[in-house]
Amino acid sequence: MSPIVEVKNVSKSYRRGDRRVAVLQDIDLEVQEGEFLALMGPSGSGKSTLLNLIAGLDQVDSGTITVGGVDITSLSESELAAWRAAHVGFIFQFYNLIPVLTAFENVELPLLLTGLSRGERREHAELALRVVNLEARMDHRPPQLSGGEQQRVAIARAIVTDPTILVADEPTGDLDRISAEEVLNLLERLNRESAKTIIMVTHDPRAAKKAVVTRHLDKGFLNDVHPQTPV
Amino acid sequence: MFILKLLFKNAFRHKLRTFLTLLSIAIAIMAFGLLRTVVSAWYSGVETSSASRLITRNAVSLVFPLPLAYKDRIRQVEGVTLVSFGNWFGGIYIDRKNFFPNLAVEPHTYLDLYPEFILSPEERQAFLRDRKGAMAGKKLAERFKWKIGDLITLQGTIFPGNWEFVLRGIYRGRDENVDENQFFFHWDYLNETLKKTAPRRADRVGFYMIGVDHPNNSPLVVQAIDRTFKNSLAETLTETEKAFTLSFISMSEAIIVAIQVVSFVVIGIIIAVVANTMSMAARERAWEYAVLKTLGFGGWHIGRLILGESLLITLMGCVLGMAITFPAAYIFKKTVPMYLPIFQVEETTLYLDLIASLGVGILSALIPTWRAIRVRIADGLRRIG
Numbered sequence: 001m002s003p004i005v006e007v008k009n010v011s012k013s014y015r016r017g018d019r020r021v022a023v024l025q026d027i028d029l030e031v032q033e034g035e036f037l038a039l040m041g042p043s044g045s046g047k048s049t050l051l052n053l054i055a056g057l058d059q060v061d062s063g064t065i066t067v068g069g070v071d072i073t074s075l076s077e078s079e080l081a082a083w084r085a086a087h088v089g090f091i092f093q094f095y096n097l098i099p100v101l102t103a104f105e106n107v108e109l110p111l112l113l114t115g116l117s118r119g120e121r122r123e124h125a126e127l128a129l130r131v132v133n134l135e136a137r138m139d140h141r142p143p144q145l146s147g148g149e150q151q152r153v154a155i156a157r158a159i160v161t162d163p164t165i166l167v168a169d170e171p172t173g174d175l176d177r178i179s180a181e182e183v184l185n186l187l188e189r190l191n192r193e194s195a196k197t198i199i200m201v202t203h204d205p206r207a208a209k210k211a212v213v214t215r216h217l218d219k220g221f222l223n224d225v226h227p228q229t230p231v
Numbered sequence: 232m233f234i235l236k237l238l239f240k241n242a243f244r245h246k247l248r249t250f251l252t253l254l255s256i257a258i259a260i261m262a263f264g265l266l267r268t269v270v271s272a273w274y275s276g277v278e279t280s281s282a283s284r285l286i287t288r289n290a291v292s293l294v295f296p297l298p299l300a301y302k303d304r305i306r307q308v309e310g311v312t313l314v315s316f317g318n319w320f321g322g323i324y325i326d327r328k329n330f331f332p333n334l335a336v337e338p339h340t341y342l343d344l345y346p347e348f349i350l351s352p353e354e355r356q357a358f359l360r361d362r363k364g365a366m367a368g369k370k371l372a373e374r375f376k377w378k379i380g381d382l383i384t385l386q387g388t389i390f391p392g393n394w395e396f397v398l399r400g401i402y403r404g405r406d407e408n409v410d411e412n413q414f415f416f417h418w419d420y421l422n423e424t425l426k427k428t429a430p431r432r433a434d435r436v437g438f439y440m441i442g443v444d445h446p447n448n449s450p451l452v453v454q455a456i457d458r459t460f461k462n463s464l465a466e467t468l469t470e471t472e473k474a475f476t477l478s479f480i481s482m483s484e485a486i487i488v489a490i491q492v493v494s495f496v497v498i499g500i501i502i503a504v505v506a507n508t509m510s511m512a513a514r515e516r517a518w519e520y521a522v523l524k525t526l527g528f529g530g531w532h533i534g535r536l537i538l539g540e541s542l543l544i545t546l547m548g549c550v551l552g553m554a555i556t557f558p559a560a561y562i563f564k565k566t567v568p569m570y571l572p573i574f575q576v577e578e579t580t581l582y583l584d585l586i587a588s589l590g591v592g593i594l595s596a597l598i599p600t601w602r603a604i605r606v607r608i609a610d611g612l613r614r615i616g
Contacts, residue, residue: 057525057608078529085527092612096522100240105233110526112233157526 004030004053005165008028010063012049023049025220027063031165031213032197034174036188038202038211041049045217047201054199055088055167056080068164085113089158091168095150097142103129103153104138110161113216132186148179155186159196166190172207185209238539252508253548259501260552261559265496267580268333268560271445273480273487277571279408280472282446286342287456289473290466293319297465299422305439305461310365310452313442315340317418322385322394324375331371333385333414335421345443348406349476354400360419365422366400368411371582377401390421392428400447407435408573419525441469477493501545505595509541513599520603521611528605534596537603541596542589549588 005063007029013020023046031037052058053065058203064073068087074081084090087190097106101204105124116124129135132152142150151171168187172180188210190196200211216223243249289295289307299316317336324331324578338359342348350358350366357379358364367377377383378495381398396416404411415456420438443452443588453469460467470478511521556576564574 052609055525081524081527081529082525084525088527090525092522095614096518098237098519100244103238105236108233109523115525118232145447 004033004035004068005029005199006055006064006066007050008064008177010050010052010053010065011061012046012058015059021190023220024053027220029215029222031197031199032091034191036191036198036200036210036212038200038208039217039218040203040205040208040214042203046220047217050217050222051167051199051201054165055090055220057090082113085110087163089163089166089172091151091154091158091166093173094169095142095147095154095158095174097150097153097228099142101136101150102139102141103145103156106142106153107138107156107160110157114148114161124160125156128160129153131159131190132156132158132229135228136224146179147175148182149178151175152186153192155183158214164197168194168198170202170204172202172204172230173198180204180207187191234535234539238543239534241516241540244512246506246588248511249544250546252504253551254359255504256545256548256588257503257551257555260549260588261556263494263497263587264553264556264576264580264584265559265563266490266497267578267583268556268574269495269571270487270490271577271580271590272484272571272574272575273483275408275410277473277476277480279347279410280476282449282471282473283445284472285441285453285456286439286472286475287469288437288449290457293438295465296432296437297439297467297522299434299436300468301439301548301573302436303461303467305441305456308452308455308459310443310445310448310455311441312444313340315344315440315493316342316436316438316452318421320385320416320421320439321389322387324383324385324596327377331374331412331447332410333416336415338420341415341440344440346423347409348402349405350400350402353412361397361399361592362423362569363395363419364398364399365396365414365416366402367398367403367414368511371414372398374412378541378551383414384550390425390429392424394424396420404609407575425512432438434511448612460601501548501591502594505541505545505591506598509537509595509599513537513603517606517611520606521608524608524611526543533603534600537600538593538596541590541599545588545592545595549584551582556580556584565595569602599603 006223008026010024012024012028013022013024016193027050029050041047049058053060054067056075056227060073066072070083072080089185098109104125107128108121111121111124126135126138129138129200133188134152134156137145137149142153142188145153172183175183184207185218187198187200191198191212200207249536253296272447287297289297296318302316305311305341310454315337318333320333320335323329342355354366371427379398379401384394385394385396387394402411411501422433441452443449448473453471453560456469457467511541523533560574560576
């Protein structure tokens, strides 16, 4: 079976003042379709950078990244934006919902880039909110929701376009234990029941336990493979 | 629909800031509208001037008179249908601050030549019959609460003494551009008095007003009149009524240019105000733009959101500004009726308001849009919190 995400010899550095700081060095990584991968590592290890590169939010210095058969490192800025809209669902640590929009409108937002009619958009957004069990709060704006609820809305927004991969950057980093557990269970359920490919960055071992595979990043290098349960 | 809703919600996120910005735009648009209206009012005399009327004056200066005897010779020029004449009287009513234009004219020909001054047949007859009779514009009569039959005394400046008139007619304009703030009386009254008090100044007129049979013939008639009086003691300068009015306006051109410059400075100020608001909004929402980019929205989408919000704010401010321009113009008109008698907010001014607002909306959004498009997603997301 060919991997859905294939990272080959990827290096990435940032300019800090006069010098370049290497963040990722010759990274190779494969993620199988339907896999739930946790990327762990200390702060500054480059895990969020790797996640951004896989999600097409940033450009590699060298190497290639193929997602669903598409070499995203060869895409232009606008092609990458269109690709992200169709293939990536992103879940942020701080939810990043648009505060003036309701939960429903936040979920509907990515659908504006599709050719769906208003009625179809409504149907899809309601379904996504039902999946995260928030249909009853669809008319609430983010400030009226708890942290856990906001993150569930963010998950609904991420899955509403039925993307190829879901990427989550510290999705429980800003939540209390109970809310974090709810969010992780939801991600686990999406992976198990809907076979969603999920790549999650975390430094919480409890969160990583929900993943199928855990990889560790340290000082820009990817280390061992820890399969927790068979894929 | 979704985008429009988002634009509205974004525009009113900071209600106080948006309200103050709207207020600034509205006041600036009102100021711009008023200044443009002042410029238009200044030129209103040009617009109302007839293409088939000429003015003949002394070639040296308007200050120097022309002999009354020129009247018959002008009348004989081919193409001339009517000749009237008059003098600027420059009288003061009670106090200098009560300024209004007052002229001595030959009333029969003058009323025929200027059909835009409408008098009832009775008042016309009464005015023509009474040598000491006068007619005043409706607005002027309202200003001083004059009624038909009132005795009006003007203190002469060019022609010294106290001059008494009986108000025999109150004219109204044929259309709204006609100045209803003027005062006319019989030239004969002036001339006969001068014959007694200053005989050297009698039988001299300030200017001739000439009707021509067709506007196309005006250039030929102009040449013919001036040729008639070439090498005489009082050579003439004949021009169309429009050119005559424009020559007056050109004397105050520096003021007009200054007003026009100030009106554009006002627009510059609004650009700065709106650009500041949009820059603040875009800076605060940098992370949201990064989120939208993450979701797959391109630079053009982000640009449309910023541009749309900027246009929405400026257009709302513009509509508000246009709405308050009318009462402001009314108050302005009531405050200084004698200097700018025709003071109306024109349709063109409203279009200029709209164009200026669109320009402000677009220019104000340029830098924030450019910044938002250029910001890297990772950098934008880093600004969260």
